[in-house]
Amino acid sequence: xxxxxxxxxxxxxxxxxxxxxxxxxxxxxxxxxxxxxxxxxxxxxxxxxxxxxxxxxxxxxxxxxxxxxxxxxxxxxxxxxxxxxxxxxxxxxxxxxxxxxxxxxxxxxxxxxxxxxxxxxxxxxxxxxxxxxxxxxxxxxxxxxxxxxxxxxxxxxxxxxxxxxxxxxxxxxxxxxxxxxxxxx
Numbered sequence: 001x002x003x004x005x006x007x008x009x010x011x012x013x014x015x016x017x018x019x020x021x022x023x024x025x026x027x028x029x030x031x032x033x034x035x036x037x038x039x040x041x042x043x044x045x046x047x048x049x050x051x052x053x054x055x056x057x058x059x060x061x062x063x064x065x066x067x068x069x070x071x072x073x074x075x076x077x078x079x080x081x082x083x084x085x086x087x088x089x090x091x092x093x094x095x096x097x098x099x100x101x102x103x104x105x106x107x108x109x110x111x112x113x114x115x116x117x118x119x120x121x122x123x124x125x126x127x128x129x130x131x132x133x134x135x136x137x138x139x140x141x142x143x144x145x146x147x148x149x150x151x152x153x154x155x156x157x158x159x160x161x162x163x164x165x166x167x168x169x170x171x172x173x174x175x176x177x178x179x180x181x182x183x184x185x
Contacts, residue, residue: 005075012068016162018061019100020155022054027148035125044137047126048114055108062101069097079169086168093161100154107147113140 034047073080073090080086117137124130127145129138 005072008068008071008075010068011064012072013162015061015063015065015068016155016158019058019065019104020152020159022058022061023104023148023151023155026051026054027152031126031148035128040122040124040130040132041120043125044114044123044141045120048111051111052115055111058104062104066097083168086165089161089165089168093158093165096154096157096161100151100158103147103150103154107144107151110140110143110147114144 030050031047034043034050037043037046076086080090114137117134117140121134121137122130122132123137123141124133127141127148129141133141
């Protein structure tokens with residue numbers, strides 16, 4: 001039996017990379033390209049179809065990230081308790097992950113609202129209504145606009161926290177973190 005968590009770390013990191021990268025590409029690439037479509041009645045339809053096609057892959061990515069993270073947390077539970085700073089980093093990362101899941105779920109909810117409305121409504125862009133956009137579609141778009149940026153910001157924050165937590169596993173960090181916990185100032 002191996003003492004490494006390579007599979008779990010790979011699931012965790014690849015899932016997070018896809019979640020972050022997909023959301024950033026969607027906000028910049030897909031939504032940006034949709035706004036440049038000449039026919040304003042095609043813009044929302046094209047963007048929405050791209051997001052619908054991405055949704056199952058995104059769900060798998062999030063699931064992989066969470067599954068890998070759960071295994072890593074289980075393997076490091078003693079460090080969370082004994083090493084100074086690890087519990088705070090774990091708590092912060094968990095909170096940001098919950099927020100990212102919430103933002104992703106909210107984006108899915110508002111995206112489904114757009115599906116229920118007229119898909120050929122004129123819009124300025126994927127998340128920008130025009131003067132002729134029906135109110136229900138405009139409201140969903142206005143809700144999606146900040147979410148399209150919140151998701152890559154939150155998942156990018158998870159990446160930064162993961163990097164910090166990786167640094168906490170250096171032998172010098174582990175030993176000094178345990179000493180700080182055992183021998184507080």
